[in-house]
Amino acid sequence: MKYLVMFAALMLTLSGCATPAHYVDPENDQGEVSMSLDYRDFERAATASVDSMLASGAVENPNGGRYVMVVSRIINDTMQRLDTDQLVKKIRVDLLRSGRVVTTTAVGIDGAEDQMNMLARSLRDSEEFDQRGVQRKGTLQAPDLSLSGKILQRNRQVGGDQQVEYYVQLSLTDLATGLALWEDETQVIKRGSDASVSW
Amino acid sequence: MKGVVKAVALAAAVSALAGCSSYQQRSQMEAFNTSWVLGDYNAAIESMRPKPGLGGLKKVEDKRLLEVLHQAEAKRMLGAHDEAIALYDEAEVGMKLDDTTGLASNLLEGGMSVLVNDAERDYTPMLSETILVNTYKGLSFLHQGQRDLARIEFNRADDRTRRAVESFADEIAAQQAALKDGDGTEQASISKSLESDALQQSVSEHYGNTAQWNVYSEFIVPASTYLHGLFFLASRDSGDLDKASVSLSRVAEMAPDNTILRQDAELADALSSGRQSRQDLAPQVWVLYENGLGPVAKETRFDIPLLLFHGNTSVPAYTGIALPRYSDRAANRDALSINADGSQFTLEAFSPMGKVVNTEMQSRFPAVLGRAVASAAVKALIQKSAADELGAVGQLGSALFAASTTRADLRSWQATPDHWEATRFDRPASGALTLSTQAGPLGEVSLPDWPYTLVYIKRPSQQGPAQVSVIDLQGEHTGAQFTLGATPAVASR
Numbered sequence: 001m002k003y004l005v006m007f008a009a010l011m012l013t014l015s016g017c018a019t020p021a022h023y024v025d026p027e028n029d030q031g032e033v034s035m036s037l038d039y040r041d042f043e044r045a046a047t048a049s050v051d052s053m054l055a056s057g058a059v060e061n062p063n064g065g066r067y068v069m070v071v072s073r074i075i076n077d078t079m080q081r082l083d084t085d086q087l088v089k090k091i092r093v094d095l096l097r098s099g100r101v102v103t104t105t106a107v108g109i110d111g112a113e114d115q116m117n118m119l120a121r122s123l124r125d126s127e128e129f130d131q132r133g134v135q136r137k138g139t140l141q142a143p144d145l146s147l148s149g150k151i152l153q154r155n156r157q158v159g160g161d162q163q164v165e166y167y168v169q170l171s172l173t174d175l176a177t178g179l180a181l182w183e184d185e186t187q188v189i190k191r192g193s194d195a196s197v198s199w
Numbered sequence: 200m201k202g203v204v205k206a207v208a209l210a211a212a213v214s215a216l217a218g219c220s221s222y223q224q225r226s227q228m229e230a231f232n233t234s235w236v237l238g239d240y241n242a243a244i245e246s247m248r249p250k251p252g253l254g255g256l257k258k259v260e261d262k263r264l265l266e267v268l269h270q271a272e273a274k275r276m277l278g279a280h281d282e283a284i285a286l287y288d289e290a291e292v293g294m295k296l297d298d299t300t301g302l303a304s305n306l307l308e309g310g311m312s313v314l315v316n317d318a319e320r321d322y323t324p325m326l327s328e329t330i331l332v333n334t335y336k337g338l339s340f341l342h343q344g345q346r347d348l349a350r351i352e353f354n355r356a357d358d359r360t361r362r363a364v365e366s367f368a369d370e371i372a373a374q375q376a377a378l379k380d381g382d383g384t385e386q387a388s389i390s391k392s393l394e395s396d397a398l399q400q401s402v403s404e405h406y407g408n409t410a411q412w413n414v415y416s417e418f419i420v421p422a423s424t425y426l427h428g429l430f431f432l433a434s435r436d437s438g439d440l441d442k443a444s445v446s447l448s449r450v451a452e453m454a455p456d457n458t459i460l461r462q463d464a465e466l467a468d469a470l471s472s473g474r475q476s477r478q479d480l481a482p483q484v485w486v487l488y489e490n491g492l493g494p495v496a497k498e499t500r501f502d503i504p505l506l507l508f509h510g511n512t513s514v515p516a517y518t519g520i521a522l523p524r525y526s527d528r529a530a531n532r533d534a535l536s537i538n539a540d541g542s543q544f545t546l547e548a549f550s551p552m553g554k555v556v557n558t559e560m561q562s563r564f565p566a567v568l569g570r571a572v573a574s575a576a577v578k579a580l581i582q583k584s585a586a587d588e589l590g591a592v593g594q595l596g597s598a599l600f601a602a603s604t605t606r607a608d609l610r611s612w613q614a615t616p617d618h619w620e621a622t623r624f625d626r627p628a629s630g631a632l633t634l635s636t637q638a639g640p641l642g643e644v645s646l647p648d649w650p651y652t653l654v655y656i657k658r659p660s661q662q663g664p665a666q667v668s669v670i671d672l673q674g675e676h677t678g679a680q681f682t683l684g685a686t687p688a689v690a691s692r
Contacts, residue, residue: 075436076347079355150438155358157365194365196298197358 035164035190035198036080037151045168045186046090050098058172058182059100059145066102069095069172070143073109078153078166080199087168091147106140145181146173155198162194221606224265231269232613236492238663238682240273247273260293261300265322265610267293272335272614276657276666278680280339287336294332297323320608326363327420327555328612330356334423337430338655338670346434346674353427356420357446363418367562387508388576393569397504402568405501406522414558415453421550422487422619425450425460429485432467433651433672440471454549459621482626482650485672486537486546489657491530491617493552496523498607505576507583518579520571521607525560527553530617531661533636539627546620553617575605616657626652634665634683641665642683649676658684 024031029040053059061067071092074084095101105114112118117140123129124137149170156163166188171180227246234242247270249263260267271286300321324332337352392398415421428446431439444467451457451464469475500521506513537544560567578601585593626646632654634641644667646652651672658665670678 075350077350077354077436077438079351079358081348081351150436153354155361193299194369196295197355197362199355 033190033192035162035192037078037082037166037188039086041166041188042087042090045188046087046094048186049168049170049184050091050094052184053095053172053182054098054100056182059095059098061100066100067144068141069101069103069145069147070107070175071103071109071113072146072148072173074148074170075150077150079155079197080153082151084151087151088147091170101145104141104143107143143175146175147171148173153198157194158191160194161191162198164190164192164198166190224610227266228610228613232492235273235614236660236662238276238659238666240276243273244270259296260289261296261321262293264290264293264297264324265612268324268328268332268612269614271332272612275335275339278666280342284336284339287332287339290332294324294329297321322610324612325556325559326359326366326418327552327559328615330359330363330420330423331612331615333359334420334426337426338668341430341653341670341672341674342668342678342680344671344674344677349430349674350434353430356423357427360419360424363559364562367418367559373566385573385577385580387513388506388580389569389573391506391508391513392504392576393572395504395506398572401501401503406499406524409561409564412557412561413554414561415554418558418562419449419453420555421450421453422489425463425550425619425621426487428463428467429651429653429672432463432470435477435673440467443467444471450549457547457549457621459547459623460549463623477650480650482648482652483623484626484632484646484652484654485621485623486544486632486654486656488535488546488620489616489655490535490548490620492528492659493613493615493617494525494527494556494611495613496525496607496609496611498522498609499524500605500607503572503575505572505579507576507579509583516579518575518601519605520575521605522567522571523607523609525553525556525611527617529660531636531658533638533661535620535641535656535658535665536635537622538633538635539624539631540629542624542627544622544624546622548618548620551618552615571607575601578604614659616659634667636661636684642667642681644669644683647671647676649673 026039026043059067069092071088074088076082076084092103096103106112106117121135123134124131126134147170149168152167152169154165154167156165168186168188170184172182173179174181230246231243234240234246247266249258249266252258252262257263267286267290271283271290274280274286275283333352333356337349337356340346340349340352424446428443428450431443432447434440434443444464447460447464447467451460454460466475466480470477470480498521500519502517502519505516505518507516508514535546537546578597582594582597582601585597589596626648630646630648632644632646634644634656638661644654646654646669649671653668653670653672655668655670656665664682664684666680667683668678668680
């Protein structure tokens with residue numbers, strides 16, 4: 001009987017506690033932190049990586065002008081389904097804004113990111129199209145730099161809590177020499193309940 | 200007189216309800232097994248269709264977890280990998296809910312468990328089952344050529360293995376904390392009974408000494424760790440070979456007589472240390488055979504001595520408890536034979552589920568016994584109060600209640616195998632494998648020209664066919680799945 005009374009009391013307390021939908025300011029989000037990687041973690045990791053890359057001088061082109069970068073594979077070696085493009089996009093946007101690097105969408109590890117690069121060229125010699133506007137041969141620019149990386153996750157028990165460690169590792173390779181011009185690791189460490197898995 | 204009639208009626212009603220859910224669970228699993236053994240996976244799925252909740256609504260994931268697990272594996276056997284993955288995802292949501300359900304639910308469940316039996320709790324999967332969920336899901340993703348998603352599942356399986364040991368300790372600690380928080384009389388009765396030598400001796404006599412079980416030195420589902428190792432062995436990404444080497448060495452240590460596992464561990468070590476280059480390695484084929492039916496729980500009932508406290512005095516009493524004890528079912532004794540280009544390859548057994556389950560149950564047993572003794576003590580105290588207040592009829596009613604609600608929780612995922620078998624060889628030049636048993640040929644398997652190929656075979660029973668999947672361990676190609684050795688009864692459906 002006592003269990004039923006306690007249960008009913010808790011149910012009454014919990015009822016009506018649902019949070020109404022509201023906007024969140026991404027610049028000042030003080031919301032609850034989850035054990036998984038969320039947009040705030042991507043934001044921090046991307047900002048830290050770009051700051052480090054720019055400060056290293058690796059993307060300063062001695063000949064002037066901008067480097068052309070291609071995004072290679074970013075391996076998600078965590079336990080959660082992540083869209084690694086979310087991280088990469090933020091890095092690309094910040095690098096483009098820096099004026100030192102531009103990203104090609106004509107080459108990619110699984111084919112061109114934007115297939116229109118080649119599709120637009122298939123219009124060549126088509127009588128249906130004004131050929132003055134069709135892309136000429138030899139206009140696509142090959143990349144100078146390649147961005148690759150890995151997101152690692154390591155879980156461990158610390159006291160009665162669960163500590164989840166994420167490591168965002170990125171490398172920038174000079175495609176002319178194969179040398180890594182810049183490498184960086186950003187850590188995201190979270191500690192919370194160990195009641196269940198972190199994903 | 201009216202009060203006595205009401206008490207007896209109430210006891211009868213509760214007894215009927217408690218017995219009903221146990222009976223439903225058992226008959227549902229029997230129906231699943233009947234179809235599963237014959238390889239009739241559509242019927243197996245149908246037998247495990249979750250019943251709607253209150254108001255006809257779909258139950259939340261943790262309330263239909265057991266059904267979802269069975270359905271997911273049956274879908275995977277049918278080659279419906281999208282649906283299998285979606286169901287396994289649901290199962291993971293259910294498992295998480297089960298881990299983290301709020302206080303209100305736990306109180307109610309705990310109370311029901313003590314008043315009635317463990318079968319009244321939402322299904323909590325064994326840790327070996329949770330690990331297999333991610334392993335099977337990883338296989339489905341690999342089959343679809345989605346290596347990035349497969350990687351996540353194998354990482355999850357590995358993390359669940361790491362967490363297992365902590366979980367056993369947590370379950371026992373939660374049990375002890377519950378005893379501390381309990382009512383004075385009940386708490387004293389349960390604690391003192393559990394501590395008594397007489398009770399431990401009775402358990403040892405009737406249930407057996409769990410310390411003498413055949414168990415692994417540490418908790419592991421070797422087949423899951425093995426697949427984790429194979430996936431990372433085939434991966435070309437940096438750092439993965441170290442993971443492969445750790446996993447394959449660990450599995451080899453757990454089965455020291457298995458030459459295939461030892462050779463795989465040596466290969467991973469040689470590749471990760473640079474002593475062997477991938478370029479010099481011929482295309483490799485692994486055959487992994489999931490053989491037979493996994494262990495199931497059976498009920499063991501016996502009387503135990505309890506010390507019941509009334510005020511400052513303790514009264515000895517004998518009452519019954521029911522505990523689950525796992526026993527092996529059948530493996531397919533008709534050995535699977537693999538031939539290619541005039542050579543025969545021998546499969547070597549490892550990862551017996553009976554041993555995996557025993558390893559887990561040995562660690563969890565103090566908590567399982569604690570709940571059973573708590574339930575018995577509470578029921579004995581109810582019987583005493585009923586006898587004092589309602590006389591002989593009250594005693595009879597409460598005794599009826601105790602007898603009908605003393606049942607072990609026998610639920611488990613019935614789609615696991617008896618054990619796995621493995622072998623590895625260079626890809627035959629013809630690319631053709633012939634699978635056969637003593638009963639006759641099963642059929643031919645055509646191997647694509649991939650550097651690392653997994654032929655995954657699952658056959659729950661010789662009464663049903665073998666499901667064969669040809670999987671690219673690098674996850675760059677979509678796999679093929681087909682049925683071999685279909686019996687006429689199955690083929691005609």
